[in-house]
Amino acid sequence: MVRELSVELCGVALDNPVIPASGTFGFGKEMAEIYDINILGSISFKGTTRDARFGNATPRIAECPSGLINSVGLQNPGVDAVIAHELPELRKIFRKPIIANISGFSIEEYVECCSKLDKEEQVAILEVNISCPNVHNGGMAFGTSPESAAAVTRAVKAATTKPVFIKLSPNVTDIVAIAKACEEAGADGITLINTMLGMRIDIARRKPVIANKMGGFSGAAIFPIAVRMVYQVAHAVKIPVIGCGGVSSAEDVVEMMMAGATAVQVGAENLRNPYACKEIIEELPYVMERLGIERLTDIIGIIE
Numbered sequence: 001m002v003r004e005l006s007v008e009l010c011g012v013a014l015d016n017p018v019i020p021a022s023g024t025f026g027f028g029k030e031m032a033e034i035y036d037i038n039i040l041g042s043i044s045f046k047g048t049t050r051d052a053r054f055g056n057a058t059p060r061i062a063e064c065p066s067g068l069i070n071s072v073g074l075q076n077p078g079v080d081a082v083i084a085h086e087l088p089e090l091r092k093i094f095r096k097p098i099i100a101n102i103s104g105f106s107i108e109e110y111v112e113c114c115s116k117l118d119k120e121e122q123v124a125i126l127e128v129n130i131s132c133p134n135v136h137n138g139g140m141a142f143g144t145s146p147e148s149a150a151a152v153t154r155a156v157k158a159a160t161t162k163p164v165f166i167k168l169s170p171n172v173t174d175i176v177a178i179a180k181a182c183e184e185a186g187a188d189g190i191t192l193i194n195t196m197l198g199m200r201i202d203i204a205r206r207k208p209v210i211a212n213k214m215g216g217f218s219g220a221a222i223f224p225i226a227v228r229m230v231y232q233v234a235h236a237v238k239i240p241v242i243g244c245g246g247v248s249s250a251e252d253v254v255e256m257m258m259a260g261a262t263a264v265q266v267g268a269e270n271l272r273n274p275y276a277c278k279e280i281i282e283e284l285p286y287v288m289e290r291l292g293i294e295r296l297t298d299i300i301g302i303i304e
């Protein structure tokens with residue numbers, strides 16, 4: 001029997017639900033050298049800000065059991081360079097709809113990036129990151145209260161006709177309240193979760209491993225937290241959810257979808273195994289067969 005992997009996000013048809021998470025796949029170039037990335041459902045490209053950013057001081061990666069901490073600090077060439085150079089290159093190697101991941105330090109900056117990317121034909125969805133834990137006065141600062149999350153949502157929605165997904169932080173006490181505030185402010189969907197704030201100490205040097213002291217913890221270790229939050233949010237809102245956080249296998253994709261995700265992002269696992277997304281997509285039909293799943297859409301949110 002043929003297994004149906006396709007899903008739809010706000011009218012955007014994806015051949016399958018597997019999407020590399022922003023910041024773990026760049027703009028696709030390096031990965032396209034090792035496999036045909038057109039196998040992917042979509043790509044969420046590296047978080048883009050109005051101005052070019054060098055990112056945080058190094059070291060900015062700390063390895064951990066079952067995951068890693070990053071404090072990259074939104075390194076990117078800036079939205080104009082992304083539009084002028086990265087997107088035309090990406091278009092040559094990837095023929096499908098893409099997700100533009102946007103970060104900012106003010107509401108005006110989010111709006112400027114969104115309205116510029118709104119004009120890009122291949123950009124099908126704007127993913128507004130209000131959850132980066134690695135920068136001051138921006139990123140996560142907008143995602144830790146329902147009011148500020150709603151304010152960003154309202155402003156970007158007025159600047160684009162494309163579907164807007166808000167990417168939420170797990171570093172909050174009530175993620176459902178924030179998701180609902182975004183929905184009420186007009187969000188078309190929610191992506192969750194971004195990384196958990198973490199820290200490692202080099203006990204020989206008696207110093208934090210990361211120059212910025214703390215960073216975002218991701219990888220397989222956070223998967224159960226992500227499933228829990230996806231479940232809570234997907235059952236509280238009517239808009240679609242993209243599940244993200246520690247996904248490392250085809251079974252994880254199925255679990256995330258049963259919790260309520262319509263599509264699933266793979267993040268840290270791409271850094272551990274660059275073939276992760278390809279292997280997950282190839283494995284999915286076999287896992288579906290084993291579990292008696294004909295269409296992936298049949299299992300979205302089946303856990304009550």
Ligand code: SIN
Pocket residue numbers: 023047070071072073074075129131132133134194195216
């Ligand atoms: C970073 O560039 O610091 C990571 C992005 C994020 O955590 O949102």
